[in-house]
Amino acid sequence: MKLLGLVTLLSFLTLSILSTGVSSSVAETIFYNGTVIIRTYNQSVVYLPLQNITRLQASSHFTLQNNKVILANPDSVLTYQAKIDGVIKISQPYNSTICIILPYQTQLLYLYPAPISSTITQSGFLNLTFYGSNITIVFSPSASTIKYNQNSNGLFTILVVLLIISVTSTITLAYLLLKNFRKEKIRENLDNVEVEIDNNNLDERDKVVLEAIRQGADTLAKISKITGLPRTTAYRRVKKLISLGYVEEIRERNKIRYIANKNVGENDNNI
Template sequence: MKLLLLLLLLPLLLALMPIIIHASTLNIYYNGTVEAEINSNDRQFFLIGYNITDLKVIGARYNITGNTLYLNPINSTVYIYYKSELSKGVIQVNEPYNLTINLYLPLNSSINYISTQPYSFSTVNGLYNITFVNVSKVTLLYASSHVILAQNEFGLPAIIGGLVGSDAVLATLILLLWKRRRKEEVEIMKDEEGVDLVTDKLDERDAIVLEAIKMGTNTLADIVRQTGLPKSTAYRRVKKLVKLGYIEEIREEGKVRYIIKSDNK
């Protein structure tokens, strides 16, 4: 009888057990400083940038082959610190496992994301902190203050300023990425269930997202938490609502928020 009761309660007990979240964290600063806190189960770490100096590894013995750090942990957590050179205006991460990634950029940066939707923006000690959660790959382009991205009447980014050398290369990359993004935007958007998102009719998920924004939920992360929708689905629905004119997308100091348009209140 007791065994039967235990078997019946086992699914409930498993559901109540805490979910283990990957503990590894990677901090990358625009000046090439890299800090990592790695779970001892992770035995490899791909070094970011080139010309690595001042490497310190605490909590593990290690060896390096190419840009890969092979770890033999002696503690439950391994700490890695070093300085590197980063390609100007470009930060790329490609690790062999998921982790939380924090990128730190100057406040005067113009930012253009290539891949992976950031989880949050914040300002820390005079720097932008862009956070990506539970990801292994991030690619980000940014430009310093003398490279200004503007929009002309056709929506085409105009890159203003005296661009020479590497700045000109960066400007070209940003322009190519913008064109790629515009091409993606004109394609028919469909969610993971194949539902056409360019129709002007709102379905149940659209209504859920719209109602959450009406209640004051104004960031993508908060919309995901409020609605329980997958992040990719919430993002596409938000973009659909923007396209159809139900909501506005507002960018302020590196942060993106969404509000109901005044004529829809």
């Protein structure tokens, strides 16, 4: 249950970071047993907050240079194990959100600077949240903490897997929502385009668009690619051809297709 609570906490923090709208950010979670989890948003270069690095993993390809990690994907999750021994000292060249997770019974011997928030999780852990680049914490672990550390290897692996799955799902969902929003926006802009028909005659661009449709270009993207016309211009021409009966518009499962009307225009002198 404690492990599930920690995963839920980290997932919530990840969603909060993704929703802030800032250009780039780094969020670091450091556990009392030396587990470090770093989430990046639009940032490819990350400095590892703790030394004595072992078991470094990431959700994307990376290059390690001393305590600096260069990520192939700027939106990634890193995890590694470090040796703390009751002292957490962080010095970085940029500000980041840092969460320190300690057992509730932990005795704090030194703390600088003061955290921006301090809460007790449902799992019974003390969550100290900082925002900055230089942090020092000295604490005395309880007996239960020492016993837990001896059995933390398996829990660390499970935590890493669950966190990566959670963050990956969140980023994928955000990407799909943004992609769908952009498609709807383009469709709305096209629907708002006013089509003026001066006469029933077809000019050269009308004929080029009609010929492209007859050759199998059944979507606006294909028509624009074959004719070389901008989408807005191609859309006006298609709408004109539809109004004159040369082209039919077919809607299937939220998709729009265009086909040439074989009964109109085959012997037209305008074509």
